[in-house]
Amino acid sequence: GVLPPPPGINPDIHFEQSKYNILTQIICIVATTIFILLRLYSKRASSLAFHADDSTGPLGLGIHMWNVTPPTFARFFEVGYVLEVLYGPVIFLAKLAILLLLTRIFRVKKPFVYSVQILITVLSFYYIAITLVKIFICKPIEKFWNQKLPGTCLNTNTIFVSDCIISLVTDSIILVSPLPVIWGLQMDLKQKLGSSVALVVGALACIASILRLEASIRTMDNPDKSFIFEPIVLYSSAEIAIGVICGCIPVLPALYR
Numbered sequence: 001g002v003l004p005p006p007p008g009i010n011p012d013i014h015f016e017q018s019k020y021n022i023l024t025q026i027i028c029i030v031a032t033t034i035f036i037l038l039r040l041y042s043k044r045a046s047s048l049a050f051h052a053d054d055s056t057g058p059l060g061l062g063i064h065m066w067n068v069t070p071p072t073f074a075r076f077f078e079v080g081y082v083l084e085v086l087y088g089p090v091i092f093l094a095k096l097a098i099l100l101l102l103t104r105i106f107r108v109k110k111p112f113v114y115s116v117q118i119l120i121t122v123l124s125f126y127y128i129a130i131t132l133v134k135i136f137i138c139k140p141i142e143k144f145w146n147q148k149l150p151g152t153c154l155n156t157n158t159i160f161v162s163d164c165i166i167s168l169v170t171d172s173i174i175l176v177s178p179l180p181v182i183w184g185l186q187m188d189l190k191q192k193l194g195s196s197v198a199l200v201v202g203a204l205a206c207i208a209s210i211l212r213l214e215a216s217i218r219t220m221d222n223p224d225k226s227f228i229f230e231p232i233v234l235y236s237s238a239e240i241a242i243g244v245i246c247g248c249i250p251v252l253p254a255l256y257r
Helices: 019-045 070-105 110-135 156-176 178-183 189-195 197-219 225-256
Strands: none
Touching: 070 110, 070 156, 070 225, 110 156, 156 178, 156 197, 178 197, 197 225
């Protein structure tokens, strides 16, 4: 294995992939696919126009490193590098879809629309910057998954924890900012509650962000990387899936009209 096992533990390199990881990825993929298809169908069935927000949503993971061979561990980090680089653009598109939807729904509220447009601009610059930092986090890039190569890497713990904090803050802003606008509209209580459903679901994304941040901080100094990365990957997947679902929910009532 990559690391020596603790006393009394016999390494077993013939591991099975973590069932929690497989189950979570299946649930996230199936749920987001269903909601996207329902959103598109509701648009078509109710003759609603399509908008920009409609188009924007065995490696050893969970296995102790003393059960993972060096070649498998290298593949694990290589795939992890790709996932970290892709996380920024994917979560940005999920947030962008929600923000574009908000600007369309509340287009008569000019101050709110302007604030959302500012947030979109800030997020655009941030995710371009953080994605570039992650792409070139090591020099040469291959050093990220092959530590034996000569070269240098940036402080990955600082970068990933900072990214978690930014994601949590922006999730919270997207969740809370529409509430004063919704409850200030001339609608009955039932309509206001219905309009807030997507935001309530969005609170789950904030919870996923908090759990991801807590796991990142708690395990940053743990050398057993293949084992401790599992909850971080699962929380990231949940955050993205919930973001996509939140962008679909406001359109679904058209199915019942």
